[in-house]
Amino acid sequence: MAEPDPERGGPGGYRRRVYRPLLVSRVRGQLAYPLSFALDVLAQAIGQAVELVVILVLFSRVTELGGFTADEVLLIYALAGISFGLADLAVGQLDELPRWIRTGELDVLLARPLPVLAQLITADLQLRRLGRVIVGLAVLAAVLTRAPVAWSPLAAVLLVVTPLVGTVIIGAIWVATCAVSFWVVEGRELASAFTYGSALSTAYPITVFAPWLRRLLTFVVPAAFVAYFPVLALLDRPDPLGLPAALRYAAPLVAMAATGVAALVWRSAVRHYQGAGS
Amino acid sequence: MIVHAVGLRREFVVGRRRWLRRSSGAARRVAAVDGIDLRIEAGETIGFLGPNGAGKSTTIKMLTGILVPTAGTLTVCGLDPVTRRRDLARRIGVVFGQRSALWWDLPLADSFALLGAIHRVPAAVHRERLERCVEVLGLAGILATPVRQLSLGQRMRGEVTAALLHAPPLLVLDEPTVGLDLVSKERLRVFLREVNVRDGVTVLLTTHDLPDVERLCRRVVVIDRGRVVADDGLGTLRGRFGGPRELVVDLAAPAPQLDGLPGVTSTVVEADGLRRRFAFGPATNAADLVAEVTRRAEVRDLTVLEPSIEEVVRSLYSTAQHRG
Numbered sequence: 001m002a003e004p005d006p007e008r009g010g011p012g013g014y015r016r017r018v019y020r021p022l023l024v025s026r027v028r029g030q031l032a033y034p035l036s037f038a039l040d041v042l043a044q045a046i047g048q049a050v051e052l053v054v055i056l057v058l059f060s061r062v063t064e065l066g067g068f069t070a071d072e073v074l075l076i077y078a079l080a081g082i083s084f085g086l087a088d089l090a091v092g093q094l095d096e097l098p099r100w101i102r103t104g105e106l107d108v109l110l111a112r113p114l115p116v117l118a119q120l121i122t123a124d125l126q127l128r129r130l131g132r133v134i135v136g137l138a139v140l141a142a143v144l145t146r147a148p149v150a151w152s153p154l155a156a157v158l159l160v161v162t163p164l165v166g167t168v169i170i171g172a173i174w175v176a177t178c179a180v181s182f183w184v185v186e187g188r189e190l191a192s193a194f195t196y197g198s199a200l201s202t203a204y205p206i207t208v209f210a211p212w213l214r215r216l217l218t219f220v221v222p223a224a225f226v227a228y229f230p231v232l233a234l235l236d237r238p239d240p241l242g243l244p245a246a247l248r249y250a251a252p253l254v255a256m257a258a259t260g261v262a263a264l265v266w267r268s269a270v271r272h273y274q275g276a277g278s
Numbered sequence: 279m280i281v282h283a284v285g286l287r288r289e290f291v292v293g294r295r296r297w298l299r300r301s302s303g304a305a306r307r308v309a310a311v312d313g314i315d316l317r318i319e320a321g322e323t324i325g326f327l328g329p330n331g332a333g334k335s336t337t338i339k340m341l342t343g344i345l346v347p348t349a350g351t352l353t354v355c356g357l358d359p360v361t362r363r364r365d366l367a368r369r370i371g372v373v374f375g376q377r378s379a380l381w382w383d384l385p386l387a388d389s390f391a392l393l394g395a396i397h398r399v400p401a402a403v404h405r406e407r408l409e410r411c412v413e414v415l416g417l418a419g420i421l422a423t424p425v426r427q428l429s430l431g432q433r434m435r436g437e438v439t440a441a442l443l444h445a446p447p448l449l450v451l452d453e454p455t456v457g458l459d460l461v462s463k464e465r466l467r468v469f470l471r472e473v474n475v476r477d478g479v480t481v482l483l484t485t486h487d488l489p490d491v492e493r494l495c496r497r498v499v500v501i502d503r504g505r506v507v508a509d510d511g512l513g514t515l516r517g518r519f520g521g522p523r524e525l526v527v528d529l530a531a532p533a534p535q536l537d538g539l540p541g542v543t544s545t546v547v548e549a550d551g552l553r554r555r556f557a558f559g560p561a562t563n564a565a566d567l568v569a570e571v572t573r574r575a576e577v578r579d580l581t582v583l584e585p586s587i588e589e590v591v592r593s594l595y596s597t598a599q600h601r602g
Contacts, residue, residue, distance in 0.1 A: 017395045025384055108379045110344040112396060113367035271346045271360070274290060275339055 018114070019122045026125045037128065044131025048081055051203060052139060066207030067240045071147040073205060075234065078140035080202035080227040083166030085132030087199075091171045093124040094178040098188050101181055104275060116270055117175065136163075150236035158230055158249075165251045166202070166226035172258035173198055173221055179262075179269035194221065202226040207240050214241065222258055225251040279353075280448050280480050281318035281341060286350035287311055287504075288336050310336040312504030313350070318482065320447060323474050325495035325512075326484040327591055333504040334484040338452050341482075342372050355448055368397060371441030371479075375453035378433065379440055380425045386436050387421040390443060397444035404443065411439040414469055431462035438466065442473065449473065451483040455490055467493045488588050500594050508594050516585055519593040522557040524583040525567055529554065533575035541567060 030037050055077055059070040068076075097120065100106045109119045149155060177194040180187040202223045206214045217224045225247075232239055233248035288311040311333040318324060326334045339345040340352060343359035343366050352359060355369040372379070380389040394404040412418050415435040420428060428436065434454060441449060449470075455463045471494055473479045485491060491498055491512065498515055500508040508515060522543055527536075532551025539545075541562030546555040558567060564582050571577060 014395075014398065018392070021388075021392060021395070022381075025381070025388070029383065103377070105377055107339065107344050107374060108377055110363065111342055111367055111370075111372040111379065113364040114396060115364070273345065275336070275345055 019118070022122050023125050026123075027127060030127055040128035041131040041134075044085075044128050045135045046131075048085070048132040048135040051081070051200075052077065052135070055203075066205040068205045068207070069147075071143050072231070072235060074139055074143040075147045075149075076205060076227045076231045077203040078136050078143055079162050079166060079231065080199075081136030082133050082140065082163040083136075083170055083226050084199045084202065085129055085134075085136055086163065086167040087170035087174060088132065089126065089129040090167065091121055091174045091178075092126060092129060093121055094174060095188075095192075096120075096124070097178050097181045098185050101185050101273070106273065107275065110270075110273070117266055147235070149234050155234050155236075158233055162227065162230040162234075162251065165230075165255045168255040169222055169226050169251070169258050170199055170202070172255070172262035173223070176258075176262040176265045179265050182269035182272045182274075198223040202228070204228075218243070218247075222254045225254040279317055280320045280322075280355055281316055281482070282351075282353045283314055283316040283341075284351045286314040286316070286337065286340060286352055287348050288333075288340060288345060289348045309348075309504050311340070311347075314501070314504070314506055316499065316506070316509075318480060320480050321474070321478050322497055323471075323481045323495045324483070324497045324499060325491035326482065326499050326501060327488075327491065328484075328501035329595065332501045334501055335452055336504075337501065338450055338482075338484055342370060342450055343367065368444060369446055369448065371444070371446040371449040373434075373437045373441045373449070373451040373454050375434070375451070375456040378425065378437065380433070380436055382426045383424055385422050385424055386417065386428070389425060389436070389440060390421075393440050393443050399444055407443055407445065408439070411442065414472070415439060415465070431458050434458060434462065434466060435469075438469065442479075445477075446479070448480045448482065451481070453484055453486065455485060455487050463487070463490070464493075470494055488586070488591065500591065502595060515590050515594075517560040519590045521585050521589055521593070522559055523564065523585060525556045525558065525564065525571070526581045526583060527554050527556070527571055527575075527577055528552060528579040530576040530578055535574050536571060539567065539570055539574075 030040075052074075055065075055070070055073055058065060059073070063069070065073050100109070100120065106116070109116050112119065144159075174195050177191040180191050184190075198217070198221045201209070201213075201217055206217055206224045206228050209217065214224070229248040230251055239245070239247070287309060289307045289309050292306055292308050310331075314333070314337060316337075326337070328334050336345060340347050341354050341359065343354075343363035346360050354366055357366045357369070359366050379393075380386065381392065384392075390404075390408055394401075394408075399407070412421065415438070417432075417435060417439065420432050420436075423432075425433060425436065438451075438454070441451075451470075454470075455466060458466065467490060470481055470483075474481045474494075481494070483490065483494070496512060498508065498510065498512050499506060508519070510518075529552050533554070534551075536554060536556075537545070539556060541558050542556045543559055544557045546557075547553070548555065556567065556571075558564075568580060568582075571580070
């Protein structure tokens with residue numbers, strides 16, 4: 001048969017044919033004005049660097065923060081920054097979810113034979129968000145030579161895997177909290193408190209927080225697994241709080257669990273969709 | 279059967295939102311769709327009518343898998359729209375008059391290409407279907423235009439094309455003609471009718487525009503306050519609720535011999551007796567009446583006026599009010 005097989009290339013080929021042209025068209029628009037794009041990236045980078053300044057100012061007064069030195073905290077900060085930037089790049093568009101719901105444009109996505117979440121995510125791709133990732137990578141490169149990392153093959157693997165796993169964890173938190181919009185359209189502020197609040201917390205050792213907040217960040221909103229626990233492993237130092245050593249390698253499992261929970265929350269949220277009236 | 283709904287119901291929680299709390303206190307559940315039964319066979323053309331807030335759109339959204347029913351059973355194209363939403367989306371075409379399924383900043387042709395990829399339409403088939411829509415709907419000149427620059431009429435033609443590219447057996451349109459000028463409306467109606475007749479596509483549409491129904495739909499479902507208040511063929515509904523038909527006769531000379539025709543309920547004489555309007559009920563055959571008139575007098579011209587669908591609907595709504 002001369003006709004091209006629509007299924008050729010398997011499901012991966014299908015996704016590539018559907019989502020790639022979409023993303024390419026989003027990106028093309030952004031790159032059409034290079035100067036404005038560069039400024040956007042710079043603005044994001046500055047946003048990320050502000051936190052860096054906060055940490056440096058803190059350490060001009062103290063030598064330790066929650067039992068960690070400046071280089072150790074910066075290692076946490078760098079890994080968290082990369083994860084946050086990548087997560088923002090991937091699912092940051094979900095901030096627009098209340099608009100999709102309010103205007104009823106979500107109806108259109110639901111009428112297509114594609115997952116709603118995938119459509120929302122690919123509805124935009126803000127490359128400027130790479131600004132955060134760039135700062136994170138730069139700090140990581142600078143701090144790796146100074147922080148007392150216990151180098152081993154496992155540590156090397158951990159260093160590569162951690163930002164990616166962290167991205168998945170933050171992304172899952174993001175998806176689960178943004179789903180609140182399906183119940184309360186004006187719930188954006190609440191969702192933002194969780195997404196940005198937990199993201200901010202990932203940049204610090206959890207030892208600086210009050211006990212209840214530590215427990216929250218470890219067991220409820222698993223932000224501590226984005227950078228803190230993996231860094232304990234990289235530095236090969238015992239947990240100052242005496243939590244089980246296994247937790248430092250648990251991030252991938254936590255990411256899988258968080259993804260599962262986020263998927264369940266999202267699915268039930270979509271079923272709760274009320275529409276926009278007309 | 280392409281749509282089968284039994285006891286379909288959808289409730290909304292109102293009063294929980296901030297701006298309503300002051301007035302209405304605690305959250306309250308309101309049924310927008312309150313037990314709708316519906317059976318639609320393949321190839322039908324059905325008009326959904328009803329006042330604003332009657333539950334038309336909510337029903338449509340449940341049929342298309344967008345909203346989850348609170349209660350009732352529903353099968354569309356043999357699928358449960360809740361659990362098989364994505365599979366169902368491959369078998370139905372959906373057009374929203376109020377919002378766009380096209381990509382705002384992409385040329386129309388790119389949107390069509392994307393939808394073809396989404397629905398896994400083989401390239402050759404896609405080209406063939408697109409060519410036909412382009413030809414019949416006159417899209418050739420606007421394929422390269424970004425959707426945001428299209429006029430409403432142009433965009434709607436694009437929307438309908440987009441909904442048909444994967445050759446769905448069921449086409450659902452929510453107020454497709456809203457805001458269109460008369461020419462655009464008529465063009466769309468003609469096209470939809472052709473899609474129904476030629477391709478056997480089942481067409482289900484909601485509208486406030488009664489000519490849409492008259493030109494397009496053989497069956498009418500009237501919804502009021504979440505319930506079906508009438509579901510019948512257009513002709514039957516007209517006969518039952520539409521009031522009298524009217525025979526208008528232009529005469530060569532005044533004809534008093536036309537008084538007291540059998541079956542005529544009332545007569546109006548105009549133009550110094552040169553025109554007569556005979557009202558007659560559904561029991562009277564128009565052809566018999568015409569024959570009787572032409573036997574008794576010299577007729578220059580005659581017209582039979584059907585009661586307008588407006589009258590039918592008005593009469594239906596008031597009946598429903600009495601019952602409720």
